Structure formats: C-alpha cells, structure tokens
Amino acid sequence: MGDRRPLITGNWKMHKTASATRTLLTQLGKQLHGVGGVDVTVAPPFTALGAAAETLAGGGIGLGAQNMHPAEEGAFTGEISAVMLVDLGVQFVLVGHSERRAIFGESDELVGRKLRTALAHDLIPYLCCGETREQRESGDTEPVIERQLRAALQGLPRQRAGDIVVAYEPVWAIGTGLTASPEQAQNAHAFIRGLLADLLGPENAARIRIQYGGSVKPGNAAELLSERDIDGALIGGASLDADSFAGIIRAVAR
Numbered sequence: 098m099g100d101r102r103p104l105i106t107g108n109w110k111m112h113k114t115a116s117a118t119r120t121l122l123t124q125l126g127k128q129l130h131g132v133g134g135v136d137v138t139v140a141p142p143f144t145a146l147g148a149a150a151e152t153l154a155g156g157g158i159g160l161g162a163q164n165m166h167p168a169e170e171g172a173f174t175g176e177i178s179a180v181m182l183v184d185l186g187v188q189f190v191l192v193g194h195s196e197r198r199a200i201f202g203e204s205d206e207l208v209g210r211k212l213r214t215a216l217a218h219d220l221i222p223y224l225c226c227g228e229t230r231e232q233r234e235s236g237d238t239e240p241v242i243e244r245q246l247r248a249a250l251q252g253l254p255r256q257r258a259g260d261i262v263v264a265y266e267p268v269w270a271i272g273t274g275l276t277a278s279p280e281q282a283q284n285a286h287a288f289i290r291g292l293l294a295d296l297l298g299p300e301n302a303a304r305i306r307i308q309y310g311g312s313v314k315p316g317n318a319a320e321l322l323s324e325r326d327i328d329g330a331l332i333g334g335a336s337l338d339a340d341s342f343a344g345i346i347r348a349v350a351r
C-alpha cells in the first residue's frame with residue numbers, strides 16, 4: 098500500500114436501524130480502542146446517519162452516506178442532497194456503487210455529476226468502479242474501468258482531486274464469497290493508478306487511496322493490502338458485525 102495510510106470502510110447497504118447502529122458503533126469503538134495507523138469510516142443507511150453522528154462524535158471513525166442526489170435541492174421526491182448530508186455531520190459519500198449502477202440504472206454521467214456535487218460541498222467522494230463477470234471473461238476489465246473513471250473524472254480541477262477515494266470492486270466478487278486474488282486486484286489497482294495519473298496528474302495519483310472491495314474478510318484483508326497499490330478495503334457483509342469488521346481493521350493496522 099505504499100506510503101498511503103490504509104483506509105477501511107464499512108458499506109452497510111440496506112442494513113441496520115438507528116438503534117442497531119448505536120449498538121454496533123459502540124461495540125466497534127470498544128474493539129478499536131488503542132488500534133492505530135489506519136483510517137476507519139462507515140456508511141450506514143440515511144435513516145441511521147443522525148444516530149451514527151451522535152454515537153461517533155469526538156471518536157476516530159469517519160461517517161459517510163451510501164448515495165446522494167446531484168442537485169442542491171428541488172422537486173426530487175425521495176432524494177437526499179449533499180447539503181442535508183453535510184448538515185448531519187457526514188464527511189464522505191459513495192458514488193457509483195455497482196448496485197446503484199446495476200439495480201438503479203445509474204449512468205457514468207450521473208455518477209460524474211454526483212462526484213462533482215460532493216466535492217463542491219466538501220464531501221469526499223468514494224468513486225466505485227469494477228467489471229462484471231462477463232466483462233472480465235471477455236477481456237474487457239480494463240476498458241470498463243477506464244470508461245467508468247474517465248466519465249467521472251475527466252476535467253476535474255486538479256487542486257481538488259487528491260482528496261478523492263477510488264474503490265475497485267469487481268462485481269463478481271461482491272457478496273459472493275469470491276475474492277479477487279491479490280494479483281488480480283493489484284493488476285487492476287495498478288491500471289487504475291496509471292489512469293489517475295493520466296487524468297489527474299502523477300502527484301494526485303500517488304496520493305489517492307484505492308480501496309479493494311468484494312468479499313473482504315478478516316482472513317484475506319492483510320494479504321490484499323500487502324499489495325503495492327491496494328490502500329484499503331470497502332466492506333459490505335463483514336462490516337455488519339463488530340467482531341469481523343474490527344478483525345479486518347486489526348489485521349491491516351500498522
């Protein structure tokens with residue numbers, strides 16, 4: 098993971114009520130007491146963000162949302178804006194998760210607009226990318242990642258760009274128990290870092306943390322993060338339980 102500080106993020110998806118959020122974050126806080134050298138962030142569902150902000154206040158765990166609308170406000174029934182998230186104490190937002198792309202039809206262009214709105218409100222976008230099984234099998238992994246990243250990042254002002262996070266999540270590894278091998282993941286991460294250098298300049302590319310996501314567990318996290326360009330992990334299932342999430346964090350703490 099080079100000189101970049103590891104970043105471990107829990108993406109809770111549509112799990113955990115506000116009260117379950119308080120319980121989980123309290124347990125996690127206890128388990129992580131004294132663990133250092135790693136940044137930890139969580140993305141609970143919208144309805145639990147207020148409870149999470151209260152529980153995390155003053156602690157070392159960062160808070161994010163899983164999605165947001167690209168507009169500041171307006172007639173968008175059921176949607177949540179960056180301003181609302183910031184007001185709750187949210188610091189980052191996932192954009193372009195494969196479930197948003199596949200199930201909710203989000204285009205590369207929409208993902209790019211969300212990313213720009215997030216930056217405009219000082220929310221750190223965690224830009225997710227990754228190929229499906231069919232795309233990997235037909236040799237399209239790199240073109241797919243390239244299309245997703247170019248669409249979202251082209252023309253981004255370079256002064257802002259070093260703060261973003263990129264998550265590489267092969268769709269075939271998400272929630273399936275199939276993890277990319279450290280070598281497969283490293284190859285994709287090295288390709289992404291090259292693209293970031295192209296799009297945002299070499300200094301930003303060297304700074305941006307690239308997380309791996311897809312069936313990360315306490316038993317495979319350290320090996321993945323020992324790869325040069327793997328700077329963290331975005332974790333779904335294993336982040337829903339304090340023991341397994343803390344197990345991953347302890348495995349990669351320096």
Ligand code: PGA
Pocket residue numbers: 108266270271272273274310311312313331332333334335
């Ligand atoms: P998983 O999900 O850890 O359950 O595979 C990862 C993600 O979708 O972010």
